[in-house]
Amino acid sequence: MKIFKPYLQALAAYKPxxxxxxxxxxxxxxFNERTIPVGEHIxxxxxxxxxxxxLQMYPSYGDICTQLAGYCGVQExxxxxxxxxxxxxxxIFRGLGGVGDQAIIPGPTFAIYSQxxxxxxxxxxxxxxxxxxxxxxxxxxxxxxDNTKTIVAANPNNPCGTPISNEQIATLAxxxxxxxxxxxxxxxxxxxASAKELLDRYPNIFITRTFSKTWGLPSLRFGYILTAxxxxxxxxxxxxxxxxxxxxxxxxxxxLANPEYVERYIDEVMGSSKPAVEAFLDKLGIDYWPTVAxxxxxxxxxxxxxxxxxxxxxxxxxxxxxxxxxxGLRVTFGTRAQTDKLLAVMTEYFH
Ligand SMILES: Cc1ncc(COP(=O)(O)O)c(C=O)c1O
Numbered sequence: 001m002k003i004f005k006p007y008l009q010a011l012a013a014y015k016p017x018x019x020x021x022x023x024x025x026x027x028x029x030x031f032n033e034r035t036i037p038v039g040e041h042i043x044x045x046x047x048x049x050x051x052x053x054x055l056q057m058y059p060s061y062g063d064i065c066t067q068l069a070g071y072c073g074v075q076e077x078x079x080x081x082x083x084x085x086x087x088x089x090x091x092i093f094r095g096l097g098g099v100g101d102q103a104i105i106p107g108p109t110f111a112i113y114s115q116x117x118x119x120x121x122x123x124x125x126x127x128x129x130x131x132x133x134x135x136x137x138x139x140x141x142x143x144x145x146d147n148t149k150t151i152v153a154a155n156p157n158n159p160c161g162t163p164i165s166n167e168q169i170a171t172l173a174x175x176x177x178x179x180x181x182x183x184x185x186x187x188x189x190x191x192x193a194s195a196k197e198l199l200d201r202y203p204n205i206f207i208t209r210t211f212s213k214t215w216g217l218p219s220l221r222f223g224y225i226l227t228a229x230x231x232x233x234x235x236x237x238x239x240x241x242x243x244x245x246x247x248x249x250x251x252x253x254x255x256l257a258n259p260e261y262v263e264r265y266i267d268e269v270m271g272s273s274k275p276a277v278e279a280f281l282d283k284l285g286i287d288y289w290p291t292v293a294x295x296x297x298x299x300x301x302x303x304x305x306x307x308x309x310x311x312x313x314x315x316x317x318x319x320x321x322x323x324x325x326x327x328g329l330r331v332t333f334g335t336r337a338q339t340d341k342l343l344a345v346m347t348e349y350f351h
Contacts, residue, residue, distance in 0.1 A: 161291025
């Protein structure tokens with residue numbers, strides 16, 4: 001049966017290795033998630049909601065956008081909630097481009113951008129990140145045409161942890177006023193770097209953020225977009241009125257009301273685990289991309305062997321390749337105890 005648009009029939013599903021990730025068996029250093037459970041206050045808020053006998057009702061979102069605007073330091077009219085940031089990314093691509101339009105998606109990067117661009121029938125130009133040069137700004141600028149409708153500027157990029165500065169983002173926004181600049185701030189709380197101060201100057205900047213990473217709620221799917229109020233109106237017209245699960249909003253509100261569990265975790269991950277892993281890699285002379293995120297893309301001599309050894313020791317990491325097809329491992333920084341376990345297994349392996 002060939003009733004779909006022909007170009008869709010040529011696409012394949014994005015299938016990340018999600019099954020069998022049992023937290024009782026493994027340290028989950030493979031998906032850049034929070035590596036320990038969320039606080040009791042979030043669990044209790046969810047239990048209370050379930051016990052309030054409202055599951056039979058459609059969701060109502062209350063003042064969540066006001067709360068997010070306060071947290072982000074933007075106007076409420078510049079915020080829209082989404083079903084995870086993937087949903088926001090999809091809405092932005094869908095709204096901006098279609099068949100025959102161009103998306104500039106520097107790589108290697110997160111798979112969803114090209115998936116949604118392909119679903120819209122866009123052509124993709126993929127300038128390459130380099131370890132020395134970071135975001136390929138010159139190549140992106142050179143690739144811009146009148147047909148360019150979306151330019152991705154992930155800050156930081158996944159899998160390499162590379163940042164992009166607000167100056168570079170502003171250059172993109174000025175060079176392509178006919179396009180949207182998608183600034184993916186999925187890992188914002190780890191870096192605290194944001195393009196939000198550019199929003200008033202550049203109405204073609206779209207920021208996506210999530211509660212999936214630092215806040216520890218990927219299972220519930222909650223994200224948001226920050227952009228000019230006029231864009232939010234269009235995006236709201238594209239989004240369904242109940243696309244976001246009520247439990248996701250309940251958990252996000254509880255998280256925002258008591259963010260200490262996030263702050264403590266970030267301090268441990270970025271202040272202790274990240275430097276410990278980097279020092280270890282430096283000492284052993286293992287190549288890795290400089291990273292500002294809660295993960296690192298490293299290139300040990302035998303990535304398959306190390307992957308297998310880590311898995312046997314109860315640690316999951318994620319195989320990734322760079323632009324040259326060089327195989328590496330992306331490793332999420334966890335708590336200090338998880339890091340000590342990781343480094344103990346790696347020390348033994350490299351001896
Ligand atoms: C750069 C980047 N953006 C977006 C996402 C998706 O986040 P969400 O769970 O909010 O859809 C991820 C998840 O790994 C990511 O790495």
